[in-house]
Amino acid sequence: MASPDYINIIERKIIDQLRIDFPGAHVFGQFPEAEDVSYPCIVLEISSSGEFDKFMGEQVTFGGVTKKGELVGLVYLIHLIIDKDTQLTVNSEIFKQRRLLNYLMLAVANTFTDMSPSEFGSDVEVVQQDLSNWSDIGYDPELELWGGSAVYMLVFKNYRDLGS
Numbered sequence: 001m002a003s004p005d006y007i008n009i010i011e012r013k014i015i016d017q018l019r020i021d022f023p024g025a026h027v028f029g030q031f032p033e034a035e036d037v038s039y040p041c042i043v044l045e046i047s048s049s050g051e052f053d054k055f056m057g058e059q060v061t062f063g064g065v066t067k068k069g070e071l072v073g074l075v076y077l078i079h080l081i082i083d084k085d086t087q088l089t090v091n092s093e094i095f096k097q098r099r100l101l102n103y104l105m106l107a108v109a110n111t112f113t114d115m116s117p118s119e120f121g122s123d124v125e126v127v128q129q130d131l132s133n134w135s136d137i138g139y140d141p142e143l144e145l146w147g148g149s150a151v152y153m154l155v156f157k158n159y160r161d162l163g164s
Contacts, residue, residue: 006124006158007046007049010154013115013119013121014076014112018111021107022108024088024089026040027042028043028044031045037081039145040081040082040088040100043081046076049072049073049075050072050073051071052073052155053070074156075151075153078149080101081145082097082100082101082146082147083145088100097146101147101148108150112129125156125157126156127155128154128155129152129155132151135148136148
């Protein structure tokens with residue numbers, strides 16, 4: 001029996017939640033082509049995935065069945081990019097440029113922090129989530145873009161049949 005498609009389930013849930021929380025922003029699962037980009041944009045870029053920790057003896061009991069398993073870690077880079085003309089109205093207040101970037105940094109961080117492990121569905125057992133500080137915050141005068149990036153790590157249990 002093949003394992004569920006955990007990585008895609010997790011990624012889809014994060015993207016869907018960002019689209020719900022920020023209907024005025026454009027959320028991308030990877031960097032868009034130049035002609036497809038719209039601002040403000042939130043880019044969720046997977047940067048690594050792999051074994052985080054092995055279970056002792058590699059055998060675990062899950063749902064009354066003994067299987068092989070490990071903890072798998074996913075690392076995402078989250079990028080916020082805003083152009084000079086973009087504005088969002090939040091509670092009848094207009095945010096644009098650096099003020100909009102500051103608002104999005106806190107609000108997007110809140111989205112990640114507020115996602116409970118159960119929101120990823122009953123098939124995915126998330127055991128750890130960490131969001132780092134925003135970094136590379138700045139303005140590019142040539143492109144007239146503001147931006148910032150953060151690292152988000154998520155760890156989940158991966159179960160496999162003993163025969164796998």
